[in-house]
Amino acid sequence: MATIIFENISKKFGTNQVLQNLNLTVEHGECFTLFGPSGCGKTVLLRLLAGFDVPDSGRILIDGRVVTDAANHTDIPPDQRDLGVVFQDYAVWPHMTVFDNIGYPLKLAGKSKAEIHQSVMETVALVNLTGLEQRLPSQLSGGQQQRVALARALIARPTLMLLDEPLNNLDANLREEMRFEIKELQKKLGITILYVTHDQEIGLAISDRLAIMDKQGCIRQIGTPWEIYEQPENEQVFRFMGLANFLPVTHHADRHQIGEGQQILNWPGLPAESGKVGCRPSDIILSRDGDGLTGKIVRASFLGPVMDYMIDIDGTTLRTEISTHEALSNQLMFAEQETCQVTFHELHWFANDVSLRG
Incomplete structure (x- = not known):
């Protein structure tokens, strides 16, 4: 599990100030969801945490370790942050089998064939893909491809998972099925999840806590799903949730x-x-x-x-x-x-x- 701390994070693209002095703490083992309208900075915050972008100012800590500090030019590479990332477009390699897609991070890390085989088969079972190891992505449904992406992010057993609208491309029934599977995976593995979405049903169903962001990239309220829905602190939060x-x-x-x-x-x-x-x-x-x-x-x-x-x-x-x-x-x-x-x-x-x- 991992604790995430964002301290006074600011990020600008050209003249567009996306985030300004944002502060947020995600606790050990939480499934924490970022809600907000398009362009509010949800994905930007996720990318900063993953190490794909750097903030203009502020610090990011994972389990007390500073992974980003704009003032000191600290920027730990993504592969050294002990996290997995899943995007909405699956990003599975079409020419690789399910087995090879999932095992690819371990292959890059120089693990032995025996270690890779054992880890892949364990992870395949974890995401309910047993029996599909030799299929290509083109032979899978959308839900199965998303499970491959989840498995690949989980194969190294990270303490932190970042999920950016991972269920957007699925139909309603698959979205419902997958949201429960993600929650079960989190409970089973005891990992921290930071989830970005604009789908209120998914966020309410899987989150321990969530944050509502406005168009200016400011957090308007943080709380449990019940608190956000039943005790909105302002009109914007009330309008956004349902x-x-x-x-x-x-x-x-x-x-x-x-x-x-x-x-x-x-x-x-x-x-x-x-x-x-x-x-x-x-x-x-x-x-x-x-x-x-x-x-x-x-x-x-x-x-x-x-x-x-x-x-x-x-x-x-x-x-x-x-x-x-x-x-x-x-x-x-x-x-x-x-x-x-x-x-x-x-x-x-x-x-x-x-x-x-x-």
Whole structure:
């Protein structure tokens, strides 16, 4: 296992400042995921850690060992950092068999044929490729090729694995299968993983902790998947993690009204100011009558197991889903233009990019 420390890391390409004074610690044995929009510096940070690029300023430490220090011009080569790297394009050699692809790092290291054979066969079994050792990549599925790439990165038993969108090129079913396999591998081998992705499902499923980065390359929040999803520290984190609904709120005469309308939002803990409340589709409770905000169904979509509704409340639209079974059982199969009542399981308050969990 390895502890990773980034200290005041900055990196610029031309006039584009990608990272600036970034600080981050990844603990021993964690599966830590970097989330963020394209161009925010996730992959750049991974490449700096791997030694493929050097920062303009700052230090990187792996298990207390300084591998990069811009001030002292320290730059340990990638092959001496005890890490494995897997990219999204697999990067397996098409002219080599599965066996030769996986064993190639050991061949470069000058290991004997017996050592290579033993290590390759152990690693083949580890990634569920037994029986495919003599096949070429062209004879493998996408998921199998990705397993080859994983095995090749694992063959030297590194203490640290860097994964850059490794499942992007797989279909939905394979992505789901592989994300669980990666998590199992991490548990079995006790290695530290730094994972880069924009796929929220994968990140939430495999991460012990994750960090949300903004377009400027700054980290906006670090926490467990539950903390990030349920306790967002700001509006940007809330918007990034899943489908987000927002209702503008105006504070007037000790009351909170929705947008420019007259409907009153009664929710405990709202500050005496204007702002907005956010909620997930699962936070919305629909009914045909009773208390709550009055809305109108502007779109009703049957999606098999769920009904997907878009609701207009005083000029603002919200998305919600309800299981088809529940909708049928509780007379909640709404048609477009019907009215409904909306209440909430949970709301988050956002004002000036500061959030208060309701």
